[in-house]
Amino acid sequence: MxxxxxxxxxxxxxxxxxxxxxxxxxxxxxxxxxxxxxxxxxxxxxxxxxxxxxxxxxxxxxxxxxxxxxxxxxxxxxxxxxxxxxxxxxxxxxxxxxxxxxxVNAAAYGELKKGSATDEKSCLYLTVGTGVGGGAVINEKPLEGYSHPEMGHILVKPHPKDSFSGTCPYHKNCLEGLASGPAIEKRYNKKAETLTDTDEVWQIEAYYLAQALMTYTLTLGPEKIILGGGVMHQKQLFPLIREQYRELMNGYVETPDLEEYIVPPKLSxxxxxxxxxxxxxxxx
Structure with a gap:
C-alpha cells in the first residue's frame, strides 16, 4: 500500500x-x-x-x-x-x-502522468489562489536543484491601469503580490467571486498571469502549461490569458496551439x- x-x-x-x-x-x-x-x-x-x-x-x-x-x-x-x-x-x-x-511539483507530476499532460515529457503547473505557486516536470522528473521553483515570486510589470502596490511582504509587486486571490480582494475590497462581471478585474489578472507564463515559456519551454487553484475557477480567465500571452510573445517563439497549451488541470x-x-x- x-x-x-x-x-x-x-x-x-x-x-x-x-x-x-x-x-x-x-x-x-x-x-x-x-x-x-x-x-x-x-x-x-x-x-x-x-x-x-x-x-x-x-x-x-x-x-x-x-x-x-x-x-x-x-x-x-x-x-x-x-x-x-x-x-x-x-x-x-x-x-x-x-x-x-x-x-505544486507533486501536482505537476500528477498532471503529467494522469492528467492534462499525459502525452508529454514536460509540463508546468501554476496554482493561483491564496498564494501563487508553480511546479515543473522536465524530462519526466520534478524540477529541483539547490532549491525548488518559487514561480509565484517573479517580478511582473504593473498594468497601466493598476495602482495597487501588492500584498507580498517580501516583494510587493511580484506575481503573488499582484495576482493572488487576496491581492484581488484587497485591490477591490470585495471577494473575488463577487467580481465575476467586472471586466477590468480579469483583464488585469490575465495581464499578470500572461507575463508570468511568457517568462516560464522562455526559460523552461514546457510542453504544456496547466493553471489551477481557486482563482482559475473563473473560467473567463483562460481566453483572456491566451490573448494577452499571444500579444506579449509577439510571435517570438513557436508554441503549440494556445487552446491546447494553456489549459486547466484534468485532475482538478x-x-x-x-x-x-x-x-x-x-x-x-
Missing part, C-alpha cells in the same frame, strides 16, 4: 491507495500546530502497512539532500511551522521510503494527491 500527504497551509489531505493507485481511504484534516497535525497524520497512517509515502508540502521547503535542514519546512509565515523537520518526523515514525517535494483538485501517490510508488 501507498500513502500520500498533500500538505497545505489550510489543510492536510491524506490518502492510502493500493499499488495501482486505487483509493482505499482519504481524509482531510485542518493544518493546526505541528504537534497536533502530526498526531492526526500518524493516527491515520498507523492503521495500514505502508510500503512508501509521497509528500507534497507547502513551503518554502528544503529539498537539498546535502543540507543540514533537508526535509524541513523553512521560512514559512504559517504560525508554528517555521523550521519544522517534516520529513524527519515522518521517517522517525515510518521506516519506509518517503518521497519529498513541493505541493486531485492533481497534488495523485502526484504524491505516483512519487511514493516510484520510491519502491
Amino acid at each position: 501507498l500513502g500520500a500527504i498533500e500538505a497545505g497551509g489550510t489543510k492536510f489531505v491524506l490518502a492510502v491507495s493500493d499499488n495501482n493507485l486505487e483509493n482505499i481511504e482519504r481524509i482531510s484534516i485542518p493544518t493546526t500546530l505541528p504537534q497536533e497535525t502530526f498526531a492526526k497524520v500518524f493516527d491515520f497512517f498507523d492503521k495500514y502497512e505502508l510500503e512508501a509515502i509521497g509528500i507534497g508540502s507547502f513551503g518554502p521547503i528544503d529539498i537539498n539532500k546535502k543540507s543540514a535542514t533537508y526535509g524541513y519546512i523553512t521560512s514559512t509565515p504559517k504560525p508554528g511551522w517555521k523550521n519544522t523537520d517534516f520529513l524527519g518526523k515522518m521517517k522517525e515514525r515510518y521506516n519506509i521510503p518517503i518521497s519529498w517535494t513541493t505541493d 483538485d486531485n492533481a497534488g494527491l495523485t502526484g504524491c501517490l505516483l512519487l511514493a510508488k516510484e520510491e519502491l
